[in-house]
Amino acid sequence: MKQVKNIILLLFAVTIIYMGKVGASPVVKAYTYNQDPKANNYCITGTETTCKETSCYIKNSEAKCAAGTIIDYKVNDQETVRFHVMFDENNILTMQSQRNTIYNSVWYGTSTASNDSTHGPLTILPVLEQKTAGWTNVKDQSYTMGTTVFKTNKWTGCPASHGIQPICNTNTYTLPSRTSKARMITVQEAVSFGCYFKKIKTCPVWLYNYLARSASYGGTSNDSAADDAYWTMNTYNNTIAYDMFTEGDIDYNYTWGWEGPAAHGARAVVEINKVVKDEAPGKNSVINIPVKESKSGNQVVDVKDTFKAAYIGYCLGAILLILGIMILYQTYRKSKS
Numbered sequence: 321m322k323q324v325k326n327i328i329l330l331l332f333a334v335t336i337i338y339m340g341k342v343g344a345s346p347v348v349k350a351y352t353y354n355q356d357p358k359a360n361n362y363c364i365t366g367t368e369t370t371c372k373e374t375s376c377y378i379k380n381s382e383a384k385c386a387a388g389t390i391i392d393y394k395v396n397d398q399e400t401v402r403f404h405v406m407f408d409e410n411n412i413l414t415m416q417s418q419r420n421t422i423y424n425s426v427w428y429g430t431s432t433a434s435n436d437s438t439h440g441p442l443t444i445l446p447v448l449e450q451k452t453a454g455w456t457n458v459k460d461q462s463y464t465m466g467t468t469v470f471k472t473n474k475w476t477g478c479p480a481s482h483g484i485q486p487i488c489n490t491n492t493y494t495l496p497s498r499t500s501k502a503r504m505i506t507v508q509e510a511v512s513f514g515c516y517f518k519k520i521k522t523c524p525v526w527l528y529n530y531l532a533r534s535a536s537y538g539g540t541s542n543d544s545a546a547d548d549a550y551w552t553m554n555t556y557n558n559t560i561a562y563d564m565f566t567e568g569d570i571d572y573n574y575t576w577g578w579e580g581p582a583a584h585g586a587r588a589v590v591e592i593n594k595v596v597k598d599e600a601p602g603k604n605s606v607i608n609i610p611v612k613e614s615k616s617g618n619q620v621v622d623v624k625d626t627f628k629a630a631y632i633g634y635c636l637g638a639i640l641l642i643l644g645i646m647i648l649y650q651t652y653r654k655s656k657s
Contacts, residue, residue: 353388
């Protein structure tokens with residue numbers, strides 16, 4: 321009987337240590353997006369005092385996450401990134417990072433082989449893929465540019481006139497199948513949110529906030545490290561690619577730049593599974609990981625506070641584990657004597 325109790329005690333100790341490591345949900349916080357400054361739940365960035373929390377990220381929840389919903393998500397054990405939901409479909413959330421994941425990169429090209437969109441975004445896309453390769457809590461995405469349908473169609477080329485929504489109807493380039501943690505937004509997706517080509521302030525604020533001059537066009541904040549735009553996956557013609565512009569619309573630029581390198585950035589578009597209810601924040605989470613905002617705008621785990629939060633749980637588990645082993649050892653010695 322004593323041996324059974326000792327085994328139970330040992331298993332309990334191991335369970336505490338295991339739960340301390342994996343019990344916390346990857347979703348830290350989630351807020352309903354509302355860019356109406358008169359609304360009582362006004363919330364664009366997730367930092368406003370009027371932001372209201374939402375549980376739309378829970379699997380099979382009655383309410384779907386609307387476009388713009390703000391989610392602080394632990395992409396791995398060290399880093400929490402703030403995202404905006406793009407789509408909520410089949411218990412999978414497609415989200416875009418609130419700020420640039422990559423800064424200062426051309427779409428494609430070098431100083432000697434510039435302004436050619438027929439190869440695809442093969443300068444900036446691999447950089448984004450490498451930057452996000454360690455995001456272990458994010459789903460792998462597999463897609464083939466020119467074949468995979470994004471919202472309405474598969475095409476990579478989207479000719480357009482000023483003041484209208486681009487219509488993608490040709491393949492300027494194709495790419496073999498790629499599997500990665502992140503990609504860039506497509507023009508088809510931007511159009512689905514109401515964005516127009518060269519028609520300012522037609523995009524929702526979350527799509528163009530935190531660029532160089534966002535606050536001058538209805539945004540809340542500028543990002544001095546960012547250029548006026550971040551790249552999309554699509555092209556205007558054989559030398560020009562589309563970007564999301566600081567004035568709140570879809571714009572374009574030569575893949576290398578008008579007068580030298582176009583130092584645009586990229587924002588990570590990722591996919592995650594919705595959270596099972598019992599794993600949601602506050603539901604059986606043993607450790608609530610503290611986070612703080614870095615200078616770049618991403619959130620990072622506060623290591624000092626995290627150690628404080630985990631200290632009691634780990635120590636308790638370790639002590640019980642040691643005691644359990646000692647008791648088992650003593651029981652074993654007695655049985656042999």
